[in-house]
Amino acid sequence: MPHPLTPLRVDTVVKPGSGAVERVDADICVVGAGIAGIQAALEARRLGRRVVLVDALPVLGGQCVNSLIGLFCGVYGNGPEYRQLTHGIFDAMFADLGASGDIHVNVSRTKTVSYDEVVLGRWIEQRVHESGVQPVLGASLFQVRREAGRILSATFATRHGLVEVTAAGFVDASGDAALTWEAGLACRVPERTVWGSQQIRIEGIDETAMPDAADLVERVDAKADEYGLVRRDGLAFVYPGRHTAVMNMTHVEAPLSAVAASRAQLEGRDQADRVVRFLRREFPAAFGDARVRAYGFPGRRQTRWIASEHMLTVDEVRSGRRFEDAVARTAWPIELHDRPEGYVWETFGPEHVHYVPLRSMIPRGSDNVVAAGRCVDGDAAALSSVRVMGACAAMGFAAAHVLDMAGDSRAADVDPAELADRVRENVGDE
């Protein structure tokens, strides 16, 4: 039954004098709600801290949900043992999504985990909601208040006005080192573009007729000019039983300017459409009926990252150097997308593991910021091997513990033995 109309007064309002800012206080403020920031926020909350989690997007999940990455890499070591290298968030996530049939484990040289990004997105939202982490979404970093080495507060611009978050410690999980940059601390940028990608999820594929990976790459390379494809290789992550796949077949610039980034986004979508045209025509048995179900938000790999006291090097990655202050590990290959037509791929042996030290996560000159995820410090090749989601989450986990231990003192001064004990599940005992 529709309800009868009752009086509803309408008021006329005018914005009050300038300077209205919503203020929030926390122990730890996490900037960026991708896999690194989500893990940092949940762990800091589990440790009893008051946590504010801020993101420029109006939704949680960063790239792992919204850029349609589709595959957790670097959580496990290489075969034949396939050791789980990172625990934390993945234990509960894989258990829950495994039980509902929304992940699929792939085993080859290493072990990766495909996921349904819609289900993962809701899982993350539910975990954040029930944890008591305070999210502030649709909030882009606007200004940082810093006194010597300490960030006192960060102000964000939202559609509803400004929000200022004061906190004892900050996690820069923004992917682009946005907090470190805005605080006026040193950052690094690659000499030449590290290419991003426009991911798409396509539906209507025939999984039984899929070309093998080498055939796909060979055909792309042969026909790239005909179809106007920038990248001359590509990957298809098929989700078995659902007739869908995530296609990672474009190379798009990931600029740090708003105008150029917006232009690149549209160029990326054009590239994705050309990829679909190519797939439908060249592999009609598998892709003849394929259509785009979703275009991801622009995928950004390595854009701008922090400058710390220790830039992780490719030699340290290759040799598997175990640092005293190691807080994360992975066995993922060097995967450097530093050319439009393809990428460098350098794999490691069965026993190989490499590490991220805490020193590579603390911006030079800062007392209370810890970076986590794809904006920690490394040379371009080293970073390409630790920016996969397994290691990003491990870094988020460690960032939470470091700031929990540091309180009002310096993050760099936390007791290394206690930290090692706290992050043992993600770095092992060796």
Ligand SMILES: Cc1cc2nc3c(=O)[nH]c(=O)nc-3n(C[C@H](O)[C@H](O)[C@H](O)COP(=O)(O)OP(=O)(O)OC[C@H]3O[C@@H](n4cnc5c(N)ncnc54)[C@H](O)[C@@H]3O)c2cc1C
């Ligand atoms: C195309 C592509 C394919 C990939 N494939 C794989 C794969 O198969 N498997 C794998 O494990 N990894 C893969 N990676 C790498 C991996 O996805 C990313 O490195 C990882 O997701 C980064 O996580 P993060 O939490 O560090 O950052 P992000 O997920 O990038 O999250 C950063 C968050 O910070 C927010 N933010 C940024 N600036 C501001 C600001 N100024 N104010 C407020 N918020 C801000 C952003 O909105 C974003 O949500 C891929 C990456 C790309 C781009």
